[in-house]
Amino acid sequence: MSEESKRTTGAQSETRAGKFGEYGGQYVPEVLMPAVEELADAYERYVLDNEDGFVDDFRQRIREFGGRPTPLSHAENLSERYGFDVYLKREDLLHGGAHKLNNALGQVLLAKYMGKERIVAETGAGQHGTATAMACAYLDMPCEIYMGRTDVNRQRPNVFRMRIHDAEVNPVDVGSGTLKEAINETMRDWATNVEDTHYVIGSVVGPHPFPAMVRDFQSVISEEMREQSRDQLGQLPEAVVACAGGGSNTMGAFASFVGSARLAGAPEGSQEPAPDVDLLAVEAGGSSLGVDKAEGYAPNSASLSTGTEGVLHGARTKLLQTEEGQIVESHSVSAGLDYAGVGPELAYLVDEGRVEPVNVDDDAALEAFHRLSREEGIIPALESSHAVAYLEEYEGDGPVVVNVSGRGDKDLDTVIEESAARDIAGAPTMEVFEE
Amino acid sequence: MTRSEIRAAFDDGPALVSYVAAGDPSADATKEYVEALVDGGTDVVELGLPFSEPVAEGTTIQNAIKRALEAGMTPEAYLDLVRDLDVDVPIVCMTYYNLIYQYGDEAGPEEFVAAAADAGISGFVVPDLPVNESEPMYEACREHGLDLIFIVAPTTTPERLESMLDRTTGFVYVQGRLGTTGARDEVSENTPEALERLQDANVPKAVGFGISSGEQAREVVASGADGVIVGSAYVDIIADGVENDLPTEEVADRLEALAAELKAGARKGLPEPERK
Numbered sequence: 001m002s003e004e005s006k007r008t009t010g011a012q013s014e015t016r017a018g019k020f021g022e023y024g025g026q027y028v029p030e031v032l033m034p035a036v037e038e039l040a041d042a043y044e045r046y047v048l049d050n051e052d053g054f055v056d057d058f059r060q061r062i063r064e065f066g067g068r069p070t071p072l073s074h075a076e077n078l079s080e081r082y083g084f085d086v087y088l089k090r091e092d093l094l095h096g097g098a099h100k101l102n103n104a105l106g107q108v109l110l111a112k113y114m115g116k117e118r119i120v121a122e123t124g125a126g127q128h129g130t131a132t133a134m135a136c137a138y139l140d141m142p143c144e145i146y147m148g149r150t151d152v153n154r155q156r157p158n159v160f161r162m163r164i165h166d167a168e169v170n171p172v173d174v175g176s177g178t179l180k181e182a183i184n185e186t187m188r189d190w191a192t193n194v195e196d197t198h199y200v201i202g203s204v205v206g207p208h209p210f211p212a213m214v215r216d217f218q219s220v221i222s223e224e225m226r227e228q229s230r231d232q233l234g235q236l237p238e239a240v241v242a243c244a245g246g247g248s249n250t251m252g253a254f255a256s257f258v259g260s261a262r263l264a265g266a267p268e269g270s271q272e273p274a275p276d277v278d279l280l281a282v283e284a285g286g287s288s289l290g291v292d293k294a295e296g297y298a299p300n301s302a303s304l305s306t307g308t309e310g311v312l313h314g315a316r317t318k319l320l321q322t323e324e325g326q327i328v329e330s331h332s333v334s335a336g337l338d339y340a341g342v343g344p345e346l347a348y349l350v351d352e353g354r355v356e357p358v359n360v361d362d363d364a365a366l367e368a369f370h371r372l373s374r375e376e377g378i379i380p381a382l383e384s385s386h387a388v389a390y391l392e393e394y395e396g397d398g399p400v401v402v403n404v405s406g407r408g409d410k411d412l413d414t415v416i417e418e419s420a421a422r423d424i425a426g427a428p429t430m431e432v433f434e435e
Numbered sequence: 436m437t438r439s440e441i442r443a444a445f446d447d448g449p450a451l452v453s454y455v456a457a458g459d460p461s462a463d464a465t466k467e468y469v470e471a472l473v474d475g476g477t478d479v480v481e482l483g484l485p486f487s488e489p490v491a492e493g494t495t496i497q498n499a500i501k502r503a504l505e506a507g508m509t510p511e512a513y514l515d516l517v518r519d520l521d522v523d524v525p526i527v528c529m530t531y532y533n534l535i536y537q538y539g540d541e542a543g544p545e546e547f548v549a550a551a552a553d554a555g556i557s558g559f560v561v562p563d564l565p566v567n568e569s570e571p572m573y574e575a576c577r578e579h580g581l582d583l584i585f586i587v588a589p590t591t592t593p594e595r596l597e598s599m600l601d602r603t604t605g606f607v608y609v610q611g612r613l614g615t616t617g618a619r620d621e622v623s624e625n626t627p628e629a630l631e632r633l634q635d636a637n638v639p640k641a642v643g644f645g646i647s648s649g650e651q652a653r654e655v656v657a658s659g660a661d662g663v664i665v666g667s668a669y670v671d672i673i674a675d676g677v678e679n680d681l682p683t684e685e686v687a688d689r690l691e692a693l694a695a696e697l698k699a700g701a702r703k704g705l706p707e708p709e710r711k
């Protein structure tokens with residue numbers, strides 16, 4: 001049943017049943033399957049076919065509420081430093097401070113079109129939870145967010161933002177209290193309230209249609225990149241670099257170049273494959289690569305570069321797991337990259353050789369955070385700092401577009417503390433200000 | 436296909452299907468608990484193989500799984516435990532797909548199904564493997580003569596129900612309510628309706644999710660079920676034993692008593708003339 005009928009539009013990597021090669025699928029409890037099927041149907045009708053003008057509505061709202069298009073900024077000082085042109089796609093300037101709103105607004109709006117009455121979502125760093133809470137306030141939907149206890153404690157400002165937008169925030173106490181547990185708990189809520197509730201998943205993960213649908217809402221990033229490259233660079237970039245946690249900013253930045261974006265209403269030609277553009281997915285190398293199988297712990301979140309195939313949270317994908325198949329705890333200095341899985345389409349594109357997975361460790365990301373802040377006047381999110389850090393290793397001639405997926409205000413406490421503890425090059429001293 | 440052992444367990448009146456998580460709080464304790472549950476009248480044992488991400492489970496069983504993993508339960512140790520069990524009722528393996536998929540040298544369900552069959556497992560319940568993803572697992576189970584038991588949810592559509600019944604052998608697992616596992620005080624009011632939809636199914640129907648007392652078992656059987664599935668209510672007893680450091684025999688006695696109550700309750704649910 002699953003390997004049938006490739007959709008006819010463009011060079012698609014997924015079939016109708018939501019498989020990307022062998023990856024993807026719908027591995028969820030039966031109680032959720034009818035909701036997942038209903039959503040797949042709504043995705044095709046509204047998102048792909050623009051039924052009831054859904055996509056027009058989405059595009060207008062993401063402009064007027066979200067502030068799209070975000071600029072493509074020439075990073076003059078970094079360009080000089082590296083000897084090739086560096087451009088920054090400024091998702092940090094999207095409303096809320098990260099690319100997350102593209103997806104959250106799209107899904108909350110879709111839930112309204114579907115007649116759903118309640119929204120639930122998981123969050124790790126709190127960026128997706130915040131974006132969902134904003135979209136729910138804007139579109140007048142009740143909203144409940146699940147967030148691991150550890151993340152609640154390390155991302156307090158985002159907890160307050162969600163509460164201020166009138167969302168319920170439910171701390172999740174089981175396990176390590178991070179993103180993986182928050183997803184489990186949100187799935188459980190959805191299984192209990194599935195009749196009137198939509199689950200706004202925060203990345204290109206989960207059962208079909210989530211990976212394809214989230215990619216399509218995020219594909220506005222690469223759609224604009226293509227247009228802006230043509231206008232500002234006079235050519236397509238040599239490479240696009242984006243960080244990868246679950247991979248939503250990544251697929252957003254890559255989709256138009258891969259040719260898999262399918263959001264209706266895209267400019268002529270912008271969804272055609274552009275095989276000459278290199279696509280680099282930068283994962284969190286953490287403190288070192290590999291999985292400590294005995295301890296059930298990975299000191300990194302590099303599932304694309306080092307993971308093995310398995311089934312988690314509804315999809316077959318690349319995972320950090322023990323040989324037996326228990327999912328391990330991951331690590332990254334950036335909460336948003338700290339996840340043991342990754343989107344199935346990225347796993348597929350890596351196997352196909354279309355996307356190159358690379359990684360950057362905690363220290364290099366912290367250095368890049370300070371470099372961009374000092375040299376370009378932009379404070380990147382710690383997640384995005386991983387993409388920026390990769391420029392140090394990039395060997396081509398440019399131009400290179402780096403997706404700055406978010407701004408770093410949420411990370412200041414972590415960065416100040418970690419930079420001092422690790423003696424990070426380029427970090428300003430803060431001691432004089434301590435009480 | 437020959438009639439399965441699991442199906443035969445439903446032949447003598449309403450069947451009691453009893454779940455515990457293997458290794459909670461140790462493999463040795465599980466062996467005693469399972470034997471006690473069978474002494475209490477359990478007809479089918481559903482033995483959980485603990486997975487780190489149990490999305491279909493409520494808090495009670497999540498905690499059981501956590502205790503079992505911390506105590507070192509693994510797929511190998513699970514199969515050893517199954518081989519070691521001294522019971523004459525069929526054992527169903529309840530676990531999540533990734534553990535089945537990873538086992539052995541080649542990715543895919545084949546090797547674990549073969550090893551499980553060899554250890555004495557009679558069937559599988561895999562809550563994150565809906566019927567549309569079940570082809571390889573179904574084939575492997577058929578090849579080794581094991582039952583693959585599907586869960587029918589309150590939300591299941593008629594089309595999905597049909598494709599499930601096409602593949603279900605052993606019994607059909609009727610999820611009594613929305614949400615996750617966990618003991619409740621009352622039987623879901625949707626139970627008779629859920630069973631009615633399955634009237635024409637040619638396998639026995641067992642209802643689970645929330646049943647914890649003999650009275651509830653009676654009610655479910657009176658609504659037309661061929662069996663009841665109970666898990667969290669046993670796990671509550673095991674958790675209490677862990678918390679209060681009770682001797683294994685005492686916990687086993689309490690499990691046996693609850694199984695006996697459930698089994699007696701289930702029998703009472705039958706119309707008078709059919710009771711034995």
Ligand SMILES: Cc1ncc(COP(=O)(O)O)c(C=O)c1O
Pocket residue numbers: 098099124125126127128202203204243244245246247248249250335336337381383384405406407
């Ligand atoms: C700014 C930012 N970038 C990236 C990510 C990682 O998510 P994804 O890989 O889905 O883009 C997050 C997640 O919280 C984020 O907040």
